[in-house]
Amino acid sequence: MNEIRPWRTIERRECRQIMVGKVPVGGGAPISVQTMTNTLTSDAKATIDQIRRCEDAGADIVRVSCPDVESTAALKEIVRAASVPIVADIHFHYKRALEAADAGAACLRINPGNIGSSERVAEVVRAAKANGCAIRIGVNAGSLEKDLLEKYAEPCPEALVESALDHIKLLQDHDFHEYKVAVKASDVFLAVAAYMQLAETVDCPLHLGITEAGGLIGGTVKSAIGMGNLLWAGIGDTIRVSLSAEPEEEVRVGYELLKSLGLRTRGVRVVSCPSCARQGFDVIRTVQALEDRLQHIKTPMSVSVLGCVVNGPGEARETDIGITGGGAGKHMVFLSGVTDHHVESERMLDHIVSLVEAKAAEIEAGTSVSMDTLHGKAA
Structure with missing residues (x-):
C-alpha cells in the first residue's frame, strides 16, 4: 500500500x-x-x-x-x-x-x-x-x-x-x-x-x-x-x-x-490521528499500546489508527490494515484499503494485533491468504 x-x-x-x-x-x-x-x-x-x-x-x-x-x-x-x-x-x-x-x-x-x-x-x-x-x-x-x-x-x-x-x-x-x-x-x-x-x-x-x-x-x-x-x-x-x-x-x-523518507521499510509504520472530540475510541492510548505490542514485527507494513469517519476512511485506504472509529462502540476495520468488517471496542486492540501478526506471517511465507482466513484467524 x-x-x-x-x-x-x-x-x-x-x-x-x-x-x-x-x-x-x-x-x-x-x-x-x-x-x-x-x-x-x-x-x-x-x-x-x-x-x-x-x-x-x-x-x-x-x-x-x-x-x-x-x-x-x-x-x-x-x-x-x-x-x-x-x-x-x-x-x-x-x-x-x-x-x-x-x-x-x-x-x-x-x-x-x-x-x-x-x-x-x-x-x-x-x-x-x-x-x-x-x-x-x-x-x-x-x-x-x-x-x-x-x-x-x-x-x-x-x-x-x-x-x-x-x-x-x-x-x-x-x-x-x-x-x-x-x-x-x-x-x-x-x-x-x-x-x-x-x-x-x-x-x-x-x-x-x-x-x-x-x-x-x-x-x-x-x-x-x-x-x-x-x-x-x-x-x-x-x-x-x-x-x-x-x-x-x-x-x-x-x-x-x-x-x-521511504529509505528503509522495517516493521510497522503507524499512521494515526492526533485525536479530538469526534474520536470513537481512545486513539492516544491505542497507538501507544499498538506500538509497544508490535515491536516484535519486522515485516514491513502499514497500520492506520483513526478516531472518526471524517478522514479515517481515506487514510485507511492507503494502509495494509486500518481501524476507523465508529458509533455505538463498533469500529470499521480495513484490510488492504477495503472496508472488511466491524469490531467492538473491548476486542479492538487484540484484534488489530492479531491481524498484523497474521498479515506478517502471510508476507513472510510468501503466500496469499484470503480475507476470510485472515479475518477468521484474528477473530
Whole structure:
C-alpha cells in the first residue's frame, strides 16, 4: 500500500562502498542504522545483553567504547556473542586500536591525527588491513584540533571539513581506503552545512549524526531536522541518532526516520490521528499500546489508527490494515484499503494485533491468504 511515485523518490549520492563486517556501507547499499552501548565494555555480560536488545530493535551495527585495556580484553567475547558487526571506539591511545583489531572489531572509530606519529598511524593501518577492519573518521565540532580553532576562530563547516580531509590524507598516505567519515555537531545548521560541503569533496561513505542531540523527544526532533534534511538531499550511508536514552531507542528512532523518507521499510509504520472530540475510541492510548505490542514485527507494513469517519476512511485506504472509529462502540476495520468488517471496542486492540501478526506471517511465507482466513484467524 506504499506506491512509489516520482515526487517521493530520493536520488542518493553516489559513493564507493566499504564493508563493516558483513554490512555494506555506501555504494547504493541500504542505509544502515547504528547505535552505541553505554555499559562498561569491560563488563562483557552487561554489554552483550545490551547489544542483544539493540539487535532485537533492528540495529545493523553497534559501537562500543574501548578506553582501556580491560575493555579491549573483553572485546573478543563481545564480538563472538554479537550477531552484528562491532565498532571499537578509540580516541587517543593507538594500542587500544591494535588490540581491538586483533579482538575482531569490524571497524575502528578513530581519528588518525589524534594518535601521534606517522609510525603509529602506520601500525593501526597494518592492524586494520590484517584483520579486515574498516575505519570511521569521526570529526566532532566539540573536539576540533587547536590549530583549526585558531585558524577559523570557532567551529564552522570549513573547519570540520578541513579536519576530515586532514585525517583522510593520513590514511590515504598509508594506502588505506576502507573508511567512512562523520562531521558531527550538536548545532543542526553547522552539521548540515559541514556534511553538504564534505559530500561534494570526497567519494567515501558518510556516517550521519547530530551529536549530543538531547533526550528522547528533543533529540529526536533535532536529529530528524538535521539528518532528515541530509537524507532528503541523498546524503548519508549509515546513521546514528544520538540520544540521552537507551541505545535501542536510538535504533527505533533511526528506523522511523528512514521509514518516513521511504529509505528503509522495517516493521510497522503507524499512521494515526492526533485525536479530538469526534474520536470513537481512545486513539492516544491505542497507538501507544499498538506500538509497544508490535515491536516484535519486522515485516514491513502499514497500520492506520483513526478516531472518526471524517478522514479515517481515506487514510485507511492507503494502509495494509486500518481501524476507523465508529458509533455505538463498533469500529470499521480495513484490510488492504477495503472496508472488511466491524469490531467492538473491548476486542479492538487484540484484534488489530492479531491481524498484523497474521498479515506478517502471510508476507513472510510468501503466500496469499484470503480475507476470510485472515479475518477468521484474528477473530
